[in-house]
Amino acid sequence: MRKKNARSLASWIVILIFAVFWLLVTFVPFLFMVITGFKQKIETIMYGAFHMPSKFFPDNYVSIITDPQFWTYFRNSVIVLVLSLVILLFISACAAYPLSRFHFKMRAPVYALIVAAMSVPMHVTLIPVFQMTVNTGLYDTIWALVPTNVAFATPISVFILTGFMKGIPMELEEAADIDGCGRYARFFKVILPLAKPGLSTLAIYNGVNIWNEFIFAFTLTQSESNRTLPLALWNYQGQYSTNTAMIMACLTLSVLPMIILFIFMQDKLVKGMMAGAVKG
Numbered sequence: 001m002r003k004k005n006a007r008s009l010a011s012w013i014v015i016l017i018f019a020v021f022w023l024l025v026t027f028v029p030f031l032f033m034v035i036t037g038f039k040q041k042i043e044t045i046m047y048g049a050f051h052m053p054s055k056f057f058p059d060n061y062v063s064i065i066t067d068p069q070f071w072t073y074f075r076n077s078v079i080v081l082v083l084s085l086v087i088l089l090f091i092s093a094c095a096a097y098p099l100s101r102f103h104f105k106m107r108a109p110v111y112a113l114i115v116a117a118m119s120v121p122m123h124v125t126l127i128p129v130f131q132m133t134v135n136t137g138l139y140d141t142i143w144a145l146v147p148t149n150v151a152f153a154t155p156i157s158v159f160i161l162t163g164f165m166k167g168i169p170m171e172l173e174e175a176a177d178i179d180g181c182g183r184y185a186r187f188f189k190v191i192l193p194l195a196k197p198g199l200s201t202l203a204i205y206n207g208v209n210i211w212n213e214f215i216f217a218f219t220l221t222q223s224e225s226n227r228t229l230p231l232a233l234w235n236y237q238g239q240y241s242t243n244t245a246m247i248m249a250c251l252t253l254s255v256l257p258m259i260i261l262f263i264f265m266q267d268k269l270v271k272g273m274m275a276g277a278v279k280g
Contacts, residue, residue, distance in 0.1 A: 030255075037061060037249030044244040060249035069224060070232055070250075076142045077211060077229040084149040084210050089199050092154060096161035097187055101173070111162070117155040126219060133220050144220040145228070149213060153206045164198035165191060204265055208258055229254050 036044065038056040064070050098104070099111055129148060130139075138144040168191060176186045192199075214230045221227050232254070236246040 033248045034252050036245055037252050039245045041243050041245050057245075060246050061253065064246070064250055064253055070253075072225060073227055073229045073232045076226065080142055080145045080149065080228060081207060081210050083146045084153075085203055085207055087146065088150045088153050088157060088206060089202060091150065092157035092161050092202065093192060093195065093199065094187075095154075095158045096165050097191055099158070100162045100165035101170075101191075114155050114158050118159065122152050123215065126215065129216070130219055139220060140222045140226055142221070142226050142228070145213070145217055148216050148220070149206075149210045153209065157202050157206065160202060161195065161198055165195060168194050200265060204262065207261065211258055 032050070035053065037060050038058060039053040039060075040057045043051065043053060095114075099107060099114075133139045133144045172190055172194070173186050176190050181189060212230060213228075217228045217231055221231075232250055233247050236243040236250060
């Protein structure tokens with residue numbers, strides 16, 4: 001009994017050590033970013049990046065918050081995020097439903113093609129996507145970013161949602177069918193409500209990626225009025241100098257919406273992951 005308790009205690013100590021280590025790995029860079037945002041520009045040049053500020057200088061955050069251009073970037077990011085997630089989740093649910101519930105001839109090849117699309121690096125398609133955007137007249141608009149985000153996030157979303165929907169009991173659909181629900185009614189009234197944990201998980205996962213997307217936003221937009229929040233950092237660097245303190249302050253303000261979103265939706269994320277694990 002003592003040996004068992006000693007092993008249990010040793011296991012908890014090891015877990016605690018790894019947890020503290022992971023906390024330091026994830027929290028220290030964020031803390032460094034926030035503190036650097038309170039420095040003056042001259043401090044980052046004279047004393048280095050890891051020197052504590054002599055006194056907290058909030059003007060960096062104030063100047064960014066009071067800058068109308070920052071809120072233009074923020075508005076564009078919100079529009080792109082909301083539209084991309086709505087379209088992405090709807091398309092993924094519509095694709096995952098027949099792949100998980102029906103048996104048809106092309107089911108396996110279509111599913112294999114979707115899984116194979118997950119291995120395509122997005123940067124390989126940068127030039128074709130740019131040419132397509134120019135040809136369709138969407139270049140230098142925020143609307144060019146929505147289909148791009150949806151296209152690259154669809155394969156993994158369909159893959160995850162298909163596995164989640166397979167765990168929904170068929171008896172629920174059969175009961176709805178007996179009550180007179182058609183195929184579309186079963187999808188919207190039975191499957192979608194039960195798939196909310198999976199959809200919430202995908203919304204958080206893809207939302208962070210879409211919010212932080214840089215390369216396509218930089219390539220497909222040019223004017224300041226159509227750029228998204230990750231590109232706001234370019235306003236604080238020049239050809240021969242970089243305002244590190246302002247960049248860190250801008251980064252802090254940029255990640256705050258995602259942190260707040262995660263705080264309010266972390267229970268749904270955990271429920272979605274646990275539900276998928278149990279039903280799978």
